Amino acid sequence: MKTLLKTAVSLFALTASSAWAETVAVITPYLAQPGTQMAIEGFEAAASEKEWEVNVIDTAGDVASVISRIEDSITQNVDAIVIAVDPAQVNVGLQSAKEAGIPVVGLDAGTDPLLVANVTSNGYAMAAETSVYIANRIEGAGKVVMFVFDAFPPVQIRGVVADAIFGNFPDIEVLDRVTPDVSDGGIADSRAKMEAILAANPEAGSIAAVWAAWDQPALGALQAIEGAGREGEGIVITGIDANPQARDAIALAGNFEASIAQDFGAMGAAAADVVAGAMSGAEQRARVIYVPTKMVTANNAGQ
């Protein structure tokens, strides 16, 4: 009983200092993902310049809870909502927000008519850049291992583009299309899968390249290649996202040659601009706003 009372008192203390007025709710199930985190930090920085109050809500992987938290935010009568989740899965919440006249902006989410706009990087272009990089580096011939993750739509589209590009080179053979288990972060299982593929293809030069739809599998593949002592075979590895660990690996000028840096901070700031426009009643014509990306290689990985 005492404990319960104490908890209630701490709850009161926790919230007593916060002001009543709320303006923008940012809701995502993926705050643990570095990219989402950076985009939301970018949004918060831009929002603080605009003197907004931001409530960041992480539902820790639970998509239905995003709908619940959108409903709670509507009850609170927030001025705008930002979501970083596939909008098709939270349609009920978006519909309720529309009925309540509250604008919803997507932050690296997906396109949906119920969103004012989605601010993101061009996933098709990123996948095209890395797969063409590989095709050119291996001179249009050789066996390629692909690491994909079709369960998550923004990553799934990268795989589709890479499939199309490799399919357009008659002498490129996709040796395996691997979906790693991402529950451990994606590196460990990718390494295990790559070790098995290397064991099945023991001849030097039998694998020309590894294309990964994001950086973690690329890092796992790199570890497997180095662990098997096959780093001298010239296996080209590319990733997408250019996270700090990937940048370090690329800077060493080894097998991991390229990745694509998304500017998540700029994405957050651009989303804040869209929110500002929506709150002021301005018309938003472009439904998807792409933030520029940059290829990271050994030449610029340290920057």
Place this chain on the structure above:
Amino acid sequence: MMQKLRQSGTLLGFVLILLFFALKLPDTFLTARNLINISQQLSMLAVVATTMTIVMVMNDFDLSVGSMASLSGIVAAMIFTAGYPVWVGLSAALLVGVLGGLFNGFLVSVVGILPFVATLGTLTVFSGMAFLLSDGKTVFGRDIPASFSGFARAGIEIGDIKIPMLTITAGLVIFICWCILEHTNFGRRLYAIGGNKEASHLAGIKVVRLRLYAFSLTGLGAAGAGLMYAARVASANPTQGSGLMLDAIAAVFLGMTMSRRGEPKVIYTLVGVLILGVLDNGMTQLRVDSYVREILVGLIVLAAVAVASLSKLRQA
């Protein structure tokens, strides 16, 4: 005195939580709209938790309910994708729930594996099946019929208030579970098994068969909750039900602190579900940090169970 404190402590805590939010959020918390929102948000957890109560009255566990919820959503979605009518998808998904539950029951009561171990194994099996069937993809968009996802948006209008179908469905499931456990011989026998399996067996209760039935009902409930979840998010994902399992167990444990002998009861489980849902809703509205919210929810569950446990020790 300690007995009373143990029984009423959690309920009193719930009332205090309600009062706290009502005072802090005078304009938004106790409104009809917000209460209906809470009821709808909790509907899937309520179904899983109340059907989980059925196995927990026998001192058993089912850790596979979250995976089963994901699997049932995927089964329905794959059948929709193949062009079959909605009722076929729903029936197949519920049948998968019953069969999965029966398999759990078989492992626990016939093979004799501890429920924790058996259902931990089937958790992985069901999850793998969901991934295999869906090829790891989220099924959404035109593959999900509007009449299915529309169920989550529909409701019965009473004056200005619209009671969501998800809330009504959860209410029906709770009522049926309450009737089964409190007003049938089947339910009383399950409680007897929970009291003493050996004695129940010697008294002529068909323990093996009843445990099979109980697990299949829990599987059916998990599959039903999975369908409700899939309708709510208008999509099916091989991991989407995984968060339900721990919350359901927490709700049953919270409820157990309110009963006289510490046994699970459907109505008390419902209070446990309400505590979790109200905390989530109220703290979101108060803009408490998501992670602080998780810590507080965990601490409240621990506090309630600790009070119950301490009072039991004193009694002994």
